[in-house]
Amino acid sequence: MKMHQRRDVTQATMDHFTPKPFDWCKAATCVHMVRRHVAAMGHSVPPMPRFRSALSAKAALTERGWSNLADMMDATLPRIMPAQVIMGDVVELQSESDVFGALCIALGDGRVMGYSEGNDGLSVMQPFASPIAAWRA
Structure with missing residues (x-):
C-alpha cells in the first residue's frame, strides 16, 4: 500500500474513533479501533465476539487460545521491529492498569493514536517509552 493510502486509512480511523x-x-x-483499521488496510480479520467488560474480553482471547493482545496480533499481522514502524502500523505499548497491554496505531515521528488512561476519548500521544511490539498493517 502506498504511503498516501496508509495516511488516508489512518485518518479515516482517527475520524471514526x-x-x-x-x-x-x-x-x-x-x-x-485496530480491527477496523487493519480491515481498512486490506487485511483479513477474524470475527470479533461481543464483550462488555475486561473480564469478558479476556475470556474471548482465551477462547481463541491467545493469552494477550500480542498473541492476537501475531495471528493477524506480521510482526516487525518497533524501529521499522511506519504510519498506519499497529504498536503495543505497556499499560499500567491492566494485563492486556495497549494497542495503538502509528502516526509517524513516534506519535500514536489510541485510548489512554486519564483521557475520555481517542488521543494522539507521544509515548515516553518505545513500543514493546509492532505489526505491519
Whole structure:
C-alpha cells in the first residue's frame, strides 16, 4: 500500500474513533479501533465476539487460545521491529492498569493514536517509552 493510502486509512480511523469515548459496551476499545483499521488496510480479520467488560474480553482471547493482545496480533499481522514502524502500523505499548497491554496505531515521528488512561476519548500521544511490539498493517 502506498504511503498516501496508509495516511488516508489512518485518518479515516482517527475520524471514526475520535468522537467515541472508551466504552467496553459500545465497541470503542483499542481492539475495536485496530480491527477496523487493519480491515481498512486490506487485511483479513477474524470475527470479533461481543464483550462488555475486561473480564469478558479476556475470556474471548482465551477462547481463541491467545493469552494477550500480542498473541492476537501475531495471528493477524506480521510482526516487525518497533524501529521499522511506519504510519498506519499497529504498536503495543505497556499499560499500567491492566494485563492486556495497549494497542495503538502509528502516526509517524513516534506519535500514536489510541485510548489512554486519564483521557475520555481517542488521543494522539507521544509515548515516553518505545513500543514493546509492532505489526505491519
